[in-house]
Amino acid sequence: MSxxxxxxxxxxxxxxxxxxxxxxxxxxQMEDVISLGVGEPDFVTPWRVREACYYSLEQGYTSYTSNxxxxxxxxxxxxxxxxxxxxxxxxxxxxxxxxxxEAIDIALRTLICPGDEVLIPEPAYVSYRPCAILAGAVPVxxxxxxxxxxxxxxxxxxxxxTPRSKVLILCFPNNPTGAIMSxxxxxxxxxxxxxxxxxxISDEIYAELTYEGKHVxxxxxxxxKERTILVSGMSKAFAMxxxxxxxxxxxxxxxxxxxxxxxxxxxxxxxMGQKAALEALKHGQVxxxxxxxxxxxxxxxxxxxxxxxxxxxxxxxxxxxxxxDIRSTGLTSEQFAEGLLRYGKVAVVPGNVFGECGEGFVxxxxxxSVDQIQRALERIDRFVQxxx
Ligand SMILES: Cc1ncc(COP(=O)(O)O)c(C=O)c1O
Numbered sequence: 492m493s494x495x496x497x498x499x500x501x502x503x504x505x506x507x508x509x510x511x512x513x514x515x516x517x518x519x520q521m522e523d524v525i526s527l528g529v530g531e532p533d534f535v536t537p538w539r540v541r542e543a544c545y546y547s548l549e550q551g552y553t554s555y556t557s558n559x560x561x562x563x564x565x566x567x568x569x570x571x572x573x574x575x576x577x578x579x580x581x582x583x584x585x586x587x588x589x590x591x592x593e594a595i596d597i598a599l600r601t602l603i604c605p606g607d608e609v610l611i612p613e614p615a616y617v618s619y620r621p622c623a624i625l626a627g628a629v630p631v632x633x634x635x636x637x638x639x640x641x642x643x644x645x646x647x648x649x650x651x652x653t654p655r656s657k658v659l660i661l662c663f664p665n666n667p668t669g670a671i672m673s674x675x676x677x678x679x680x681x682x683x684x685x686x687x688x689x690x691x692i693s694d695e696i697y698a699e700l701t702y703e704g705k706h707v708x709x710x711x712x713x714x715x716k717e718r719t720i721l722v723s724g725m726s727k728a729f730a731m732x733x734x735x736x737x738x739x740x741x742x743x744x745x746x747x748x749x750x751x752x753x754x755x756x757x758x759x760x761x762x763m764g765q766k767a768a769l770e771a772l773k774h775g776q777v778x779x780x781x782x783x784x785x786x787x788x789x790x791x792x793x794x795x796x797x798x799x800x801x802x803x804x805x806x807x808x809x810x811x812x813x814x815x816d817i818r819s820t821g822l823t824s825e826q827f828a829e830g831l832l833r834y835g836k837v838a839v840v841p842g843n844v845f846g847e848c849g850e851g852f853v854x855x856x857x858x859x860s861v862d863q864i865q866r867a868l869e870r871i872d873r874f875v876q877x878x879x
Contacts, residue, residue, distance in 0.1 A: 506621050510844030514828060518838040525867045527855040528838040530666060530812070532730040534785075536767070537778035540729065543770035544763050552762050558754040560587025560738070561765045567772040568738055575698070576711040577721070583743040586750050587760045587768075591696045591724040591737035592618065597752045598692045598720040598739060599626040599658070607657035612643040613846025614814070616666045616694070620846075629655070634848040637805050637816060641670035645679040652683070658690045661709060664697035667845045667854040668814045669790075669807020674707045681712045691719045696737070697810040699728035699779060702787045706809075710740075717742050720749070725764075727811075728779055729771040734764040786811050789857040789864055796868035797855070800875050811858040814842065818851040820878050828853055835874035837867045 496504070511528070518524045535541075559565060565581035572579055579585055588594040599609070599622050609623040613632040620630040633651045635641045643661070661680070663672045672680070684691055691709055698706040710719040724737025739749060753759075771779075790807065797804045797815045804815040817827045824841035831837050831853075842849030857864055 502624065506624065509617055511617060511840050514832065514838060514840060517829075518832060521832070521836065524832065524836045524838055525859075525863050525870065526838040527857070527859065527864075527867055528840055529858070530856055531732045531858060532727065532782065532811075533859045534730040534782050536729065536731050536734070537771070537775050539778070540731070540767045540771045540775055544767040547766040548763065552766055554762060556587075556759045556762050556765060558750055558759050559585065560760055561762070561769065564765050564769045564772075567769055568740075571772055572721075572740060575706065575708045577708055577716075577740070579740045580743070584746050585738055585740050586746060586753055587765060588724070588737045588739060588753065589757055589760055590726060590735045591694060591722050593753070593757060594720075594722040594724070594737050594739035595619070595692065595694065596622050596625075597749045598722060598741075599623055599628065600752055601745060601749045602626075602658050602690050602692075602720075603628045604657070606655065608653060608655040610648065610651055610656055610659045610689070611846070612648075612661070614641070614665075614667050614842060614849035614852070615660070615846055616662055617844060619660050619662075623660075628658070631656070632846050632848070634846075635668070635670070636848070637803075637852075640805050641665060641668035641814070642672055642676050643680060644676075645683050648680060648683050652687050656687060656689060658692060659684060660692045660694065662694040662697075664701055664706070664809020666697065666810050667812050667840070667842070667849070668805075669810045669812045670805075671701055671703070671809040672707070673704065674712075677707055677709045677712060681709060681715050684718065685714050689718070691715070692722060693719055694722045696723050696727050698723065700783060700786060700811060701809045702783075702790060703808045720745060725768045725771060728783070729768075729775055730782060731764075731767065731771065734767055736760055736764040736768040786857065789859075789861060792861060793855060793857045793864050793868070796864070797871070800868065800872045802871075802875065811856055813855045813857060814852050815855065816851060817853055820875060822878070824850055824853055830878075831871065831874050834877070835870040837870045837874075
């Protein structure tokens, strides 16, 4: 007789557990560890946002909302997206989801037919591959390189396109590399996308955390809105990870199909989170700007510090991650991260968990205080010197 485990879905059984978790579990068992591991803001959600949520509860807002989400929140999101030269009809082309995470899942499940290939520029956010596999797709990594500042180039993309290619997932500013794409970069990618009739899932959750130039959305380029699902949310820019509010924007033809999955599995995002998100979008700009300035200050500090230690580090121009090259130490990413944790008591994430081409790098999140970053840099320095 087969065991319970053998009777479970092979698709799920064959998924590896998140490589980031293993390090967190190890770090949690130790004392006095400085974490540069987590990908979430160290700020508490701005007070005015928390207060708006309290107030909405006092007024009795505790029910379901429409499947698409509160109309006033969708209107606020549509108005906000105009800052990026994007026009979406709030009633037909937007859905409020449980974080950007749900938006990625329903986008993939809507676009994929079994066996379609999903192109994933790597190093990449850890959820894309598993979510693509769960949707029935075959993930195909597209290597990006430190020499190109981890930008996706049309040449690298072309090399991995096959007749089965269906979807390209873009994530700029990028987790884990901090790379951004200029409008010209995106134009050359859009040309390849149109030529090969691909769809794009554009994860722009770090759009606000762009420190040089202004964020450009690929959906704003000619011929791209009709084939793009834009994914974003409140987690990163507004320090609202726990509220679980994200959204997807897409042409009605695509969005109406995505909403079917959302309505049968989720029904709607929680009203408390939606009320809070509305306040953040309408009145949270000053707090957001302040947080972005602080990240930028920390970014300069960590990159300078890592370079002084002797670790090559490309300039991350967005998100809140530095991605130093640790190959000069002679260690693999895993060995470096594990050694640094055990002997240096600093948690970073080995680059190979973000795809094979992340080998030789580690991800250091600077969404933590200046003081912690300074102490972490001293410890990394000591660890690197001890290897010589
Ligand atoms: C690139 C990227 N996309 C999406 C998410 C998920 O965000 P959310 O909290 O909105 O689900 C994350 C979280 O780390 C992320 O880094």
